[in-house]
Amino acid sequence: MLFRPNPSLGVPIYLQLMEQVKHAIETGALRPGEQLPGIRPLAEELVINPNTVAKAYRELEHEGVIELRHGAGAFVSAAGRAKKGTDTLRAAQTIVAAAVERLHARGVTDEEIRRLFEAELAGLTKAAVPAGARNAKEKEGHRG
Amino acid sequence: MADPHVIETVDLCKRYGTTDAVRGLTLQVPAGSIYGFLGRNGAGKTTTIKMLFGMTRPTSGAVRVFGLAADESHSSVEIRRRAAFVSEDKDLYDHMTVEEMIRFTAAFFPRWRRDLEERYLRAFDLPAGRKVKALSRGMRTKLALLVTLARGAELLVLDEPTSGLDPAMTEEVLQALVQHVAGGDTTVFFSSHQIAEVDQIADRVAIIDRGRAIVAGALDDLRERYRRVQIVFDGSAPDVTFRSPGVERIERNGRVLSVLSSGGAERVVEEARALGPVAVDVLPVTLKEIFLESVVTES
Numbered sequence: 001m002l003f004r005p006n007p008s009l010g011v012p013i014y015l016q017l018m019e020q021v022k023h024a025i026e027t028g029a030l031r032p033g034e035q036l037p038g039i040r041p042l043a044e045e046l047v048i049n050p051n052t053v054a055k056a057y058r059e060l061e062h063e064g065v066i067e068l069r070h071g072a073g074a075f076v077s078a079a080g081r082a083k084k085g086t087d088t089l090r091a092a093q094t095i096v097a098a099a100v101e102r103l104h105a106r107g108v109t110d111e112e113i114r115r116l117f118e119a120e121l122a123g124l125t126k127a128a129v130p131a132g133a134r135n136a137k138e139k140e141g142h143r144g
Numbered sequence: 145m146a147d148p149h150v151i152e153t154v155d156l157c158k159r160y161g162t163t164d165a166v167r168g169l170t171l172q173v174p175a176g177s178i179y180g181f182l183g184r185n186g187a188g189k190t191t192t193i194k195m196l197f198g199m200t201r202p203t204s205g206a207v208r209v210f211g212l213a214a215d216e217s218h219s220s221v222e223i224r225r226r227a228a229f230v231s232e233d234k235d236l237y238d239h240m241t242v243e244e245m246i247r248f249t250a251a252f253f254p255r256w257r258r259d260l261e262e263r264y265l266r267a268f269d270l271p272a273g274r275k276v277k278a279l280s281r282g283m284r285t286k287l288a289l290l291v292t293l294a295r296g297a298e299l300l301v302l303d304e305p306t307s308g309l310d311p312a313m314t315e316e317v318l319q320a321l322v323q324h325v326a327g328g329d330t331t332v333f334f335s336s337h338q339i340a341e342v343d344q345i346a347d348r349v350a351i352i353d354r355g356r357a358i359v360a361g362a363l364d365d366l367r368e369r370y371r372r373v374q375i376v377f378d379g380s381a382p383d384v385t386f387r388s389p390g391v392e393r394i395e396r397n398g399r400v401l402s403v404l405s406s407g408g409a410e411r412v413v414e415e416a417r418a419l420g421p422v423a424v425d426v427l428p429v430t431l432k433e434i435f436l437e438s439v440v441t442e443s
Contacts, residue, residue, distance in 0.1 A: 007343040010428030012364035050326040
């Protein structure tokens with residue numbers, strides 16, 4: 001099964017599904033022009049609400065990742081993100097994979113890694129540095 | 145014109161003697177949704193469902209199904225024709241065989257879907273010749289579900305449909321419900337105290353506690369709005385209040401301040417930064433946590 005959202009994660013299922021579709025495109029598991037499973041069969045297969053699948057597809061179409069062709073189903077867009085980003089993202093994935101491996105080696109758990117990434121992306125780490133701590137990165141252009 | 149809300153209650157109350165079973169319940173169930181009605185045992189779920197079908201009359205407030213007043217007897221008949229109900233006890237006739245039970249039920253419903261009957265008979269692997277009283281609990285549930293799904297009803301109301309079922313059976317039941325909704329214009333309203341199954345198939349949810357809906361809305365919307373912000377300090381956490389809208393709960397525990405927000409994390413994080421913390425973490429909040437927090441806060 002290509003997609004596997006986890007309902008008890010606390011993250012909206014449609015967002016998980018969107019990420020998983022994008023990931024499948026980025027890794028090449030889904031290629032431009034290829035058809036995605038229909039809303040109904042996918043909902044039945046994953047045992048999730050069909051409205052949730054429909055919402056994910058709508059949002060993906062809005063972002064230009066897929067195309068919804070009337071009566072025919074959903075297809076991976078030929079242009080846009082998939083084409084442009086593949087190489088960059090493959091390279092990025094290598095970096096992330098290496099970082100995750102090193103963190104695992106230090107005994108950092110998956111959950112901790114996930115939180116660190118989220119905090120980093122949300123820009124929380126800057127605020128979290130204690131007043132007295134020295135951090136080379138913080139020296140330039142730091143404003144309270 | 146079709147009512148956008150298949151079920152609507154406004155400030156609904158039911159009092160039994162001196163006990164308030166339902167206290168000012170307001171709900172809106174849109175057409176085409178799978179609506180999870182979540183609450184602890186005795187929260188008022190069954191009483192509410194009974195009022196939907198005119199099986200018990202509200203003390204005050206309004207209850208409408210398909211836009212019809214459920215507490216008026218003539219509209220109640222119409223509601224029962226268009227909506228199907230499976231009680232927690234899975235009311236079936238014990239002396240009949242599975243086949244007889246199906247034929248008996250089919251005779252009452254002109255819109256009976258033979259195709260669905262056959263599909264679920266196969267999918268559920270029900271023994272057609274066995275007496276209902278000899279069925280296992282899981283088989284009984286599946287039979288009750290079959291005779292309900294095959295009615296071609298616009299609305300299915302299920303009271304604790306998976307209670308007492310093992311995980312494999314539960315999955316089969318959930319699968320059948322998703323399949324059914326995906327296949328047509330059906331709305332499902334089901335009560336449960338199993339958070340995981342509501343999480344899995346519902347797109348909307350209401351958490352009811354002591355007769356009142358304390359949280360209600362689209363599940364993905366709740367998942368997006370609820371955040372826990374954990375703030376770590378150098379010394380013991382300060383005793384502060386937050387002005388950000390949606391702060392539901394603040395807990396101080398040693399050096400850690402934990403803020404539960406139903407209005408996203410951004411504003412809380414902004415306020416937290418001003419307190420000079422050593423770390424700020426934003427965590428997603430699961431439906432289970434929302435349930436436990438909101439039910440506990442009330443007591």
